[in-house]
Amino acid sequence: MxxxxxxxxxxxxxxxxxSKDGLLAFxxxxxxxxxxxxxxxxxxxxxxxxxxxxxxxxxxxxYLSMQITAILVIFLKxxxxxxxxxxxxxxxxxxxxxIVDLIWSQGEGLTMTYYVPNIHQDLFKKYLTFWGSYxxxxxxxxxxxxxxxxVISVFTYSLLKNVSLLKSAFLALLIxxxxxxxxxxxxxxxxxxxxxxxxxxxxxxYFSFFYxxxxxxxxxxxxxxxxxxxxxxxxxxxxxxxxxxxxxxFFLGTFCGNFLGEKAFSWSIDTWSKxxxxxxxxxxxCLFSIVINNxxxxxxxxxxxKLRPLITKDIELNTYKKVGTLSxxxxxxxxxxxxxxxxFFNILFTGLYFIYSSPPLRLKRIPFLSKFILxxxxxxxxxxxxxxxxxxxxxxxxxxxxLFISFGLILNFIDLKDxxxxxxxxIKTLPIIFGEWWGKRIIGxxxxxxxxxxxxxxxxxFPVSPYFLxxxxxxxxxQYCLIVRDNYDERPIFYLHLTGxxxxxxxxxx
Numbered sequence: 001m002x003x004x005x006x007x008x009x010x011x012x013x014x015x016x017x018x019s020k021d022g023l024l025a026f027x028x029x030x031x032x033x034x035x036x037x038x039x040x041x042x043x044x045x046x047x048x049x050x051x052x053x054x055x056x057x058x059x060x061x062x063y064l065s066m067q068i069t070a071i072l073v074i075f076l077k078x079x080x081x082x083x084x085x086x087x088x089x090x091x092x093x094x095x096x097x098x099i100v101d102l103i104w105s106q107g108e109g110l111t112m113t114y115y116v117p118n119i120h121q122d123l124f125k126k127y128l129t130f131w132g133s134y135x136x137x138x139x140x141x142x143x144x145x146x147x148x149x150x151v152i153s154v155f156t157y158s159l160l161k162n163v164s165l166l167k168s169a170f171l172a173l174l175i176x177x178x179x180x181x182x183x184x185x186x187x188x189x190x191x192x193x194x195x196x197x198x199x200x201x202x203x204x205x206y207f208s209f210f211y212x213x214x215x216x217x218x219x220x221x222x223x224x225x226x227x228x229x230x231x232x233x234x235x236x237x238x239x240x241x242x243x244x245x246x247x248x249x250f251f252l253g254t255f256c257g258n259f260l261g262e263k264a265f266s267w268s269i270d271t272w273s274k275x276x277x278x279x280x281x282x283x284x285x286c287l288f289s290i291v292i293n294n295x296x297x298x299x300x301x302x303x304x305x306k307l308r309p310l311i312t313k314d315i316e317l318n319t320y321k322k323v324g325t326l327s328x329x330x331x332x333x334x335x336x337x338x339x340x341x342x343x344f345f346n347i348l349f350t351g352l353y354f355i356y357s358s359p360p361l362r363l364k365r366i367p368f369l370s371k372f373i374l375x376x377x378x379x380x381x382x383x384x385x386x387x388x389x390x391x392x393x394x395x396x397x398x399x400x401x402x403l404f405i406s407f408g409l410i411l412n413f414i415d416l417k418d419x420x421x422x423x424x425x426x427i428k429t430l431p432i433i434f435g436e437w438w439g440k441r442i443i444g445x446x447x448x449x450x451x452x453x454x455x456x457x458x459x460x461x462f463p464v465s466p467y468f469l470x471x472x473x474x475x476x477x478x479q480y481c482l483i484v485r486d487n488y489d490e491r492p493i494f495y496l497h498l499t500g501x502x503x504x505x506x507x508x509x510x
Contacts, residue, residue, distance in 0.1 A: 006160065009156070009160055010160055013086060013157070013160060016085050016086050016089055017079075017082035017083075017085055017086060018082070019085060023081065023084060023085065023088075026084070026085050026088040026089065027088065029088065029089070030062075030065070030088040030091055031058075033091065033092050033094055033095065034057070034058045034061050034062075034094065035054075035058075036095060037057075037061070037094040037095055037097075037098065038054050038057055038058070040095060040098035040099065040102075041057070041097075041098045041112075043098065043102060043109060044097070044098035044099075044101040044102045044105075044109040044110065044112075044142070045098065045101070045109060045110070045111060045112050046109065046111070050204070052203075052204040052205050052208070053204050055204070055208050056204040056205070056207040056208045056211075059207070059208050059211040059212060059215075060182075060185075060207065060211055061091070061094060062211070062215065063182075063211040063214055063215055063218075064179070064182050065087055065088065065091050066215060066218045066219065066222065067178055067182070067214075067218060068087055068154075068175060068178065068179075069083055069084050069087045069218075069222065070218050070221055070222060071171075071174060071175060071178060072087070072154070072157075072171075073222065073225055075158075075163075075167075075171050075174070076158065076161050076163065076171075078161070079226070080222045080223075080225045080226045081226055084222070086157070090150075090153060093146050093149055093150060094146070096142060096145055096146045096149065097112060097140065097142030097143050097145070097146050098142060099142070100140075100141055100142035100145045100146075101140050101141060101142035104140075104141045104142070110134070110140040110141070110142070111136060111137050111140070112137075112138075112139070112140045112142065112143055113137040113138055114138075114183055114184065114185050114186050115138060115183055115184050115186065115187065116137075116186045116187075116202070117186055117187055117190055117200065119137070120137075120138060123184060123187070126138075126139075126180075127177075127180050130144065130147075130148075131143070131144055131147070131180070131183075138183075139183060143183075147176065147179055150175065150179070151172045151175055151176045151179075152172070154171060154172050154175045155168050155169065155171070155172035158171050158172070185207070185210065186202055188210075189202065189206065189207075189210050192210070193269070196272055197267070198267070198268065198269055198272060199268075199269075201269055205337075206269060208337060209269075209273050209277070209337065212277070212333075212334065212337060213276070213277075216280070229314065230314075230315060230319065230323075233309040233312075233314035233315050234287070234309070234315075234323065236307075236309075237290065237294070237307075237308060237309050238287070238290070239286075239290060241490075241491060241494035241495070241498065242286070242494070243282075243283060243286045244494075244498050245378070245494065245497065245498065246282055246286065246349075246377065246378065246381050247279050247282060247283075247381075248498060248501060248502065249378045249379075249381035249382050249385070250278065250279060250282070250381045250382070250384055250385040251385055251505070252382055252385060252501070252505065253381060253382035253383060253384060253385020253386040253387075253388070254275070254385035254386070254388050254389060255385070255461075255505055255508075255509070256382065256385070256386050256395065256399075256461055257385065257386040257387070257388060257389030257390045258389055259461050259462045260386075260395065260396075260399075260461060261386070261389050261390035261394075262390065263389055263390055263391075264389075265389060271388065273337075273338060274338055274342070274388050275388070277334050277335070277337055277338055277342075278334075278335060278338060278342055278345075278346075278384065278388075280334045281330075281331045281332070281333075281334035281335035281342070281346050282331070282346070282349065282381070283331075284327045284328070284330040284331035284334065285327075285328075285331040285346055285349055285350045285353070286353075287323075287324075287327040287331075288324050288327040288328045288331060288350065289350065289353040289354070289357065291320055291321075291323055291324035291327065292324060292353075292354060292357050292358050293353075293357040294308050294309070294310055294320070295310070295317070295320065295321070295324075296357055296358055296359065296362065297357070297421075298310055298311070299421070299424075299425055300418060300421035300422060300424075300425050300427075301421065302421070303420050303421035303424060304417060304418040304419070304420055304421030304422075305417075305418070305421070328350070331346060331350065332346060332347070341387065342384070345380060345383070345384040345387070348380050349377050349380050349381065349384075352373055352374070352376050352377045352380070353374075353377060355373065356370060356373045356374060364427065365426075365427050365428070366428075367428045367429065367430065367433060368408070371407075371408050371409070371411040371412050372404070372407075372408035374407070374408075374411050374414075375403075375404050375405075375406075375407035375408035375411060376404070378403070378407050379400065379403060379404055379407070382395075382403070383395065398460075399457065399460060399461070402453070402457055403457070406446075406450040406453070406454070409443075409446040409450065410443070410446045410447055410450055412429070412430045412442075412443045412446070413443050413447075413483055413490060413493060414490060415429035415430065415431060416431055416436075416439070416440065416443070416483070416488055416490065417488065417489075417490055419431045419432060419436055419439075430442055430443060431443075440483050440484045440488070441484055443483055444479070444480035444481075444483040444484050445480070447476050447479035447480050447483065448476045448477060448479075448480045449476070450476065451472045451473060451475050451476025451479065452469065452472050452473045452476060454472060455468060455469045455472040455473075458504075462508060464508075468504070475496060475500050478496060479493055479496060479497075482496070
């Protein structure tokens, strides 16, 4: 009888693991289960249907499920996709706590909460005694039932994978410990804030910040275990110099807001969250833009950029499109956590890059105008940084237009490495219109003039020592030399731009 039960369990688990249904179907099932839990918890726990409340709860469920998936992948050395399917199906037990609590309390419901600083004590004792006794808040009988079922199920799943009894027991204990730590999230959040010298505060939005941030390394690990070749190909093609340029523009805008606006920079959870999550969203926006650019520049890259993942066939086109779609979703998600204004900035930034690279407009084909589209993307990032401090966009226009023109001119240097491919595709860039020799010198001249003028631009924002003028001029001259040299490489140009501006800003902050 025991063997028959074992065989039946193995057979059913195998059906789930090897199901022909994709992860999307399992994810949607999990998604709808979460909302059903939200609905039931309203009656058992008195929780609300506010967006911030629902988002917090659902992100916590997603975080816990992915945390358990990662532990099982590490411990059982199984395919993340197979284990992910099992975990997502098994998380139907999310419905247990509110149902059990309602039955136990005869319809009154029980208040389930995290363990919270200054309210709950003796956490180690609670850990040793399986959540301890219920005292009006904390782990209810429904939560304990859910955890017990989960731990026993993990223990059984491990045994069915031919893991020894002792190791299976250890895995079950590890899962219980991770769930208990999850129940202590406010304590973890308080410790996390202390690292950044931030005062402890707690609300639904902050919980969403915590789980959204925690999901990034977990998802990164799971995707790497699932397809390391794909992840390494994406990392290799990231073009970090350009990403860091836009992030630096965001922090330049913050810098301007501090010196030009009516408000001074104030270190708080809200400030920290914007300085963390908006750059994360821009990173994914850049990844989306890279994917789109590579797809529509395929013929150009076959000539000028032969190491692109589509050219080397490290990534299939259909897979690459899925990466782009996921990147766009994550980009909009992380910016929307901060509020509509930040989603709006992100949409502007992403949209500019899209119309630059993609049909039907594909404005990169139009000389001069194309680089002013990219210049606009830089200006948007500066405005978003300014908005972080001032909550408005009232930057003096006399400060905006010089940047817009300067970026629109000097950004032509990014076309120098693609001259051969652009020429065959009929894309008119400065090196093609004037020839490579003259094109380099014209673009180099833009740098030579713009760098000293940028010194005057900074003087309008805050007092700058005149000793910096020759340094700016020297940097412009170095950039000119890097552009006109025979063995052209754009990376040193980016490195000088990024390090020079970063050190200059840091110098005037401290």
